[in-house]
Amino acid sequence: MERLLFASLIAAALFTKTVSTNVALGKPAYQSSINTRFMPAGAENAVDGNTNSKYSGQSCTHTLFTDDPWWKVDLLADYNVNRVVITNREDKCCKDRLVGAVVRVGSSENIESNSKCGDTVTSDQIAQSTALAFDCMEGTLGHIVSVQIEGQEGTLNLCEVEVYGTLAVVTQQQITTKESEPPSTHEPQVPLTQPPQPKTEPPVLACELPPGLHNVAQGKPAFQSSDKRRNRFGSENAVDGNFNTNAHKGSCSWTKKEYQPWWQVDLGDVHSIYKVVITNREDYCPFRLINAEIRVGTNENFLENPVCGMMITGKMIKENPIHVRCGCEIPLQGRYVSVQLIDKTQMLTLCEIEVMAA
Ligand SMILES: [Ca+2]
Numbered sequence: 001m002e003r004l005l006f007a008s009l010i011a012a013a014l015f016t017k018t019v020s021t022n023v024a025l026g027k028p029a030y031q032s033s034i035n036t037r038f039m040p041a042g043a044e045n046a047v048d049g050n051t052n053s054k055y056s057g058q059s060c061t062h063t064l065f066t067d068d069p070w071w072k073v074d075l076l077a078d079y080n081v082n083r084v085v086i087t088n089r090e091d092k093c094c095k096d097r098l099v100g101a102v103v104r105v106g107s108s109e110n111i112e113s114n115s116k117c118g119d120t121v122t123s124d125q126i127a128q129s130t131a132l133a134f135d136c137m138e139g140t141l142g143h144i145v146s147v148q149i150e151g152q153e154g155t156l157n158l159c160e161v162e163v164y165g166t167l168a169v170v171t172q173q174q175i176t177t178k179e180s181e182p183p184s185t186h187e188p189q190v191p192l193t194q195p196p197q198p199k200t201e202p203p204v205l206a207c208e209l210p211p212g213l214h215n216v217a218q219g220k221p222a223f224q225s226s227d228k229r230r231n232r233f234g235s236e237n238a239v240d241g242n243f244n245t246n247a248h249k250g251s252c253s254w255t256k257k258e259y260q261p262w263w264q265v266d267l268g269d270v271h272s273i274y275k276v277v278i279t280n281r282e283d284y285c286p287f288r289l290i291n292a293e294i295r296v297g298t299n300e301n302f303l304e305n306p307v308c309g310m311m312i313t314g315k316m317i318k319e320n321p322i323h324v325r326c327g328c329e330i331p332l333q334g335r336y337v338s339v340q341l342i343d344k345t346q347m348l349t350l351c352e353i354e355v356m357a358a
Pocket residue numbers: 045046047048049050051052059060159160
């Protein structure tokens with residue numbers, strides 16, 4: 001009996017091993033939905049160890065705009081969680097999306113019944129810092145850590161969620177109780193927690209484009225936020241059918257250096273738009289196009305239109321032209337197509353824009 005007690009004490013001691021690292025790193029993560037327009041947007045991006053807070057860094061999550069969007073991680077063992085740290089998006093467009101977010105820790109798959117850590121996120125908090133800390137009361141016990149915009153519609157973006165705590169102590173009393181239980185005559189015991197739910201990410205779609213797509217932008221009226229020089233770098237150069245990539249040859253649109261410059265074309269009619277192809281300049285500074293966001297829709301005020309595909313990244317500009325798909329199989333309906341540099345003070349140069357419609 002003494003030997004059994006000793007073994008149990010050693011087991012308990014092992015369980016108390018302090019974990020000072022981020023225990024969420026690489027653990028299975030799930031979210032209520034995924035916005036496939038902004039891939040990669042998966043739940044795992046919040047536990048990949050990369051705290052890049054720009055969405056263009058491809059390490060943040062992105063749900064659809066729904067009621068009560070949520071994200072959660074399964075720590076795979078019970079922890080006494082002391083603190084959760086969220087890295088919010090710092091992109092000006094979107095950092096306020098986290099207002100109303102609630103962090104919870106517990107053992108229930110019904111996350112709203114778990115214990116709340118810290119306070120509901122406020123806009124003041126978001127203005128102060130990109131990293132938001134949530135302290136949990138006396139090491140809240142559980143293996144599920146969730147973040148949810150509770151009680152309202154929203155989009156949940158998380159660039160990283162770090163969880164700090166210690167592996168839960170298995171007490172001598174718990175061990176003894178378990179040992180003294182008679183062998184169960186019932187069916188195999190069902191774990192208290194449900195097995196991990198299948199990831200909400202849809203399978204990778206082939207993104208088959210319908211045949212016969214054609215460019216509906218050429219020669220259409222175009223506009224831009226400013227002209228670098230009048231009569232030479234006008235907005236119409238991006239739809240003149242000339243694909244010359246030397247911006248000094250007079251066939252590229254070119255704005256002044258300004259904050260979030262934009263370019264827009266009016267297609268005249270609403271089209272089913274599957275993708276936008278941008279011919280970037282190759283003579284100098286192609287990287288200026290990083291963080292370009294394309295929008296397609298029926299509003300002349302392009303900011304009211306949905307975003308097509310993902311923002312242009314450093315990886316994407318290695319190819320020219322750049323093909324941006326607005327979505328898998330489902331086109332965007334639009335008359336106005338815009339390109340804008342987000343969060344940058346820079347010149348916007350576009351040598352040609354093709355808007356591919358069915
Ligand atoms: Ca990340």
